[in-house]
Amino acid sequence: MPHFNTGISDRDGYTVTLMAVETHVLDDDCVALSGWGRTAPTLARVYRPRGHAEAAEAVRAHGARGTIARGTIARGLGRAYGDAAQNAGGTVLDMTGLDRILAVDATTGLVVCEAGVSLHRLMAALLPLGWFVPVTPATRYVTVGGAVASDVHGTNHQVVGSFARHVTALELLTADGGVRTVPPGTPLFDATTGGMGLTGVILSVTLRLLPVETSLMSVDTERARDLDDLMDRLGSTGHRRSHSVAWIDLLARGAATGRAVLTRADHAPYDALPRRHRARREPLAFRPGRLPAPPPYVPGGLLNRTTVGLLNELRYRRAARASTGRLQPLTAFFHPLDGIPHRNRVYGREGVVPYRFVVPYGQEEALRRVVLRIAARGCPSSPATLRRFGAGGPGWLSFPRPGWALALDLPAGLPGLGAFLDALDEEVAGAGGRVCLAQDSRVRPEALAAMYPRLDEFRALRAELDPRSTFTSDLSRRLAL
Amino acid sequence: MKDAFGAPQSLLVLGGTSEIGLATARRLIARRTRTVWLAGRPSPALTAAADSLRALGADVHTVPFDALDTESHEERLGKIFTEGDIDMVLLAFGVPGDQARDESDPVAAVRVAQTNYTGAVSAGLVCAGALQAQGHGSLVVLSSVAGERARRADFIYGSSKAGLDAFAQGLGDALHGTGVHVMVVRPGFVRSRRTAGLAEGPLPTTPEAVASAIELGLRRRSETVWVPGALRMVMAAVRHAPRPLFRRLPV
Numbered sequence: 001m002p003h004f005n006t007g008i009s010d011r012d013g014y015t016v017t018l019m020a021v022e023t024h025v026l027d028d029d030c031v032a033l034s035g036w037g038r039t040a041p042t043l044a045r046v047y048r049p050r051g052h053a054e055a056a057e058a059v060r061a062h063g064a065r066g067t068i069a070r071g072t073i074a075r076g077l078g079r080a081y082g083d084a085a086q087n088a089g090g091t092v093l094d095m096t097g098l099d100r101i102l103a104v105d106a107t108t109g110l111v112v113c114e115a116g117v118s119l120h121r122l123m124a125a126l127l128p129l130g131w132f133v134p135v136t137p138a139t140r141y142v143t144v145g146g147a148v149a150s151d152v153h154g155t156n157h158q159v160v161g162s163f164a165r166h167v168t169a170l171e172l173l174t175a176d177g178g179v180r181t182v183p184p185g186t187p188l189f190d191a192t193t194g195g196m197g198l199t200g201v202i203l204s205v206t207l208r209l210l211p212v213e214t215s216l217m218s219v220d221t222e223r224a225r226d227l228d229d230l231m232d233r234l235g236s237t238g239h240r241r242s243h244s245v246a247w248i249d250l251l252a253r254g255a256a257t258g259r260a261v262l263t264r265a266d267h268a269p270y271d272a273l274p275r276r277h278r279a280r281r282e283p284l285a286f287r288p289g290r291l292p293a294p295p296p297y298v299p300g301g302l303l304n305r306t307t308v309g310l311l312n313e314l315r316y317r318r319a320a321r322a323s324t325g326r327l328q329p330l331t332a333f334f335h336p337l338d339g340i341p342h343r344n345r346v347y348g349r350e351g352v353v354p355y356r357f358v359v360p361y362g363q364e365e366a367l368r369r370v371v372l373r374i375a376a377r378g379c380p381s382s383p384a385t386l387r388r389f390g391a392g393g394p395g396w397l398s399f400p401r402p403g404w405a406l407a408l409d410l411p412a413g414l415p416g417l418g419a420f421l422d423a424l425d426e427e428v429a430g431a432g433g434r435v436c437l438a439q440d441s442r443v444r445p446e447a448l449a450a451m452y453p454r455l456d457e458f459r460a461l462r463a464e465l466d467p468r469s470t471f472t473s474d475l476s477r478r479l480a481l
Numbered sequence: 482m483k484d485a486f487g488a489p490q491s492l493l494v495l496g497g498t499s500e501i502g503l504a505t506a507r508r509l510i511a512r513r514t515r516t517v518w519l520a521g522r523p524s525p526a527l528t529a530a531a532d533s534l535r536a537l538g539a540d541v542h543t544v545p546f547d548a549l550d551t552e553s554h555e556e557r558l559g560k561i562f563t564e565g566d567i568d569m570v571l572l573a574f575g576v577p578g579d580q581a582r583d584e585s586d587p588v589a590a591v592r593v594a595q596t597n598y599t600g601a602v603s604a605g606l607v608c609a610g611a612l613q614a615q616g617h618g619s620l621v622v623l624s625s626v627a628g629e630r631a632r633r634a635d636f637i638y639g640s641s642k643a644g645l646d647a648f649a650q651g652l653g654d655a656l657h658g659t660g661v662h663v664m665v666v667r668p669g670f671v672r673s674r675r676t677a678g679l680a681e682g683p684l685p686t687t688p689e690a691v692a693s694a695i696e697l698g699l700r701r702r703s704e705t706v707w708v709p710g711a712l713r714m715v716m717a718a719v720r721h722a723p724r725p726l727f728r729r730l731p732v
């Protein structure tokens with residue numbers, strides 16, 4: 001049993017707002033909610049429980065006499081792009097009220113926190129103690145509950161796996177209103193990690209942390225001139241960095257198709273800091289910068305082939321042809337865009353549709369075909385990333401599996417985009433790959449079974465655990481999860 | 482549920498044999514629509530319409546629905562929503578009437594008004610309430626350019642559409658921010674069975690073109706859609722033409 005010695009109080013944290021397309025108030029707590037992509041908004045009654053008891057009460061109230069049974073779903077910071085954290089006509093539990101870091105064991109590197117704590121806050125609290133979250137997505141404005149429910153991955157997936165692998169226990173509020181402690185290695189754990197909130201409300205999480213000596217990353221950069229070159233470089237084994245990711249220019253065509261800037265990095269050890277580097281005095285400082293937000297209304301079509309092409313060109317040219325050991329603040333490496341609040345507005349009114357998929361190793365041809373199709377179509381996607389995934393976790397609906405993972409964002413207003421992505425799905429599913437549920441807002445329900453072979457087990461567990469579908473989301477309705 | 486592009490999975494067409502309605506259903510079935518409810522007056526044409534959509538792979542149900550029998554709307558339409566969410570309701574019923582005859586047959590003229598306006602008010606309110614309860618969905622109302630400014634040639638039909646259009650706009654504002662989206666579609670002259678043999682108006686279009694404009698409007702969550710789009714400017718001019726001039730226009 002670890003011994004917990006520090007209790008960190010909250011209230012000094014970063015304040016957050018629910019992301020919503022519209023917050024027209026019908027009665028006090030009815031809010032039109034959408035995901036980060038700002039597509040398909042629906043109305044729900046939002047409750048913000050402040051503790052376990054209030055959360056349990058809200059779950060039990062569902063289906064009570066007199067209410068229309070449309071279920072309930074947990075919501076973190078609304079960073080899922082699609083409809084995972086919305087529930088039309090039902091209730092949504094805004095978990096950001098459960099925001100206490102309950103205990104930190106600074107010797108063994110374990111933290112117990114409530115599910116509504118953001119990774120941003122965890123970083124701010126833990127970095128000074130010499131600990132970092134083991135896995136971080138490309139934004140730190142996600143809650144711990146959301147990170148578990150989507151079983152998020154980072155650029156170090158090949159080495160450390162996804163988020164759930166570092167969870168040593170979680171507390172889950174289930175449909176019966178009871179709270180269960182769920183340890184790894186149980187079916188309920190495997191259904192909950194990556195389970196998109198559909199097994200219950202995660203109340204608290206015990207997480208194993210990563211020790212770090214500084215808040216800097218030591219970064220190597222190289223350029224890849226085309227897709228084959230990129231895959232060779234990514235696949236080469238002659239390096240020992242734990243993080244690697246490539247920014248790939250999907251507008252480049254012809255010989256340059258798939259050209260990319262590849263970065264690999266590790267947490268910089270204290271000894272690697274040059275003498276008189278200012279970080280020598282404060283090696284564990286956490287100082288993310290903030291930039292002004294784009295205005296609330298941005299005309300659609302701002303991100304078109306020309307503007308995105310220019311940005312991509314800049315990104316490619318600016319990158320060093322080859323450099324090693326450049327020091328970069330943590331936040332600049334992991335979350336380069338988090339400095340701009342509401343940056344999802346740049347896609348305009350119609351919003352943004354993410355496309356995240358992985359195809360197994362050995363299916364490089366399928367990846368190549370998809371990249372060629374996207375390049376040939378001239379989709380203004382900025383920025384796209386290519387990573388290599390390592391072994392998948394036990395989560396039944398967890399996205400990562402060994403293979404090549406490509407992620408891109410596309411303006412929803414592109415003509416014919418829906419049918420185009422459907423065609424890419426077929427390519428991906430045909431290669432034994434899958435698209436990411438946490439980021440999905442459009443996949444065909446029929447395509448899902450091939451992508452997630454354990455979907456039936458997931459459905460069966462839900463049917464038994466929650467026969468009245470207390471936990472329901474727009475995502476679960478759309479995909480019949 | 483609708484996807485990120487506004488494509489619905491379930492569709493209810495009021496006026497189940499409407500050519501525009503069926504063209505829209507076909508188009509949406511090619512995207513995401515799996516369940517279609519065709520509400521209309523029972524007839525071989527309604528059955529045939531259902532069969533034609535089934536052949537495309539949709540799960541199709543028909544329900545008896547008469548726009549003139551407003552008493553029954555609540556119960557008939559309400560029942561459909563208890564079977565599952567409806568992502569989109571297309572209000573497609575309507576009668577053109579026969580202006581020349583109806584001018585001297587007030588009872589027939591009233592029937593046009595009752596079908597196109599009163600019937601739509603009733604069915605529109607019932608569906609809007611059900612959509613609001615489920616917290617999402619689109620109500621797409623087929624209005625007409627004829628409602629934008631009543632013409633000598635069809636002011637009975639035109640006035641009924643003017644009423645419907647105003648009603649739908651107001652309903653859209655009432656539901657703004659509720660997750661329910663109301664879209665008013667104003668087609669010009671649509672070449673179809675019902676207009677066959679009639680003198681074509683300016684900028685004629687087709688049921689398929691209306692269907693694709695609806696699909697686009699769903700994606701954009703538009704509130705007003707003109708088909709073809711150029712009619713928006715044309716009608717802006719027509720609306721402001723002085724009466725003496727307007728009377729003499731060949732529209």
Ligand SMILES: Cc1cc2nc3c(=O)[nH]c(=O)nc-3n(C[C@H](O)[C@H](O)[C@H](O)COP(=O)(O)OP(=O)(O)OC[C@H]3O[C@@H](n4cnc5c(N)ncnc54)[C@H](O)[C@@H]3O)c2cc1C
Pocket residue numbers: 036073074075076077078079080081084085095115116136137138139141142143144145146147149150151152153154195196197198200201202203438439473
């Ligand atoms: C810019 C950007 C970059 C991203 N990069 C990555 C990346 O690199 N890798 C990656 O894996 N993901 C990435 N994501 C996705 C993001 O990490 C996930 O969508 C994450 O789940 C969002 O967390 P959230 O707290 O905002 O949850 P929400 O978006 O609010 O909810 C997401 C899901 O988690 C469930 N959930 C939330 N809280 C709880 C709870 N307490 N109990 C039960 N269920 C809960 C919800 O029901 C929903 O299904 C990125 C997202 C953005 C916007």
Ligand SMILES: NC(=O)c1ccc[n+]([C@@H]2O[C@H](COP(=O)([O-])OP(=O)(O)OC[C@H]3O[C@@H](n4cnc5c(N)ncnc54)[C@H](OP(=O)(O)O)[C@@H]3O)[C@@H](O)[C@H]2O)c1
Pocket residue numbers: 495496497498499500501502521522524526546547548549572573574575576577596623624625626667668669670671672673674675676
């Ligand atoms: N065609 C055009 O040029 C044009 C132009 C602008 C706007 N519009 C409008 O668009 C809509 C659809 O047009 P369309 O061309 O598709 O027309 P359509 O093919 O003639 O269809 C009209 C539909 O209305 C139904 N209907 C009529 N009276 C009804 C009643 N009392 N109860 C229930 N259903 C009734 C008809 O059902 P039955 O089979 O039972 O008769 C039919 O399904 C109409 O509202 C029309 O006014 C059409």
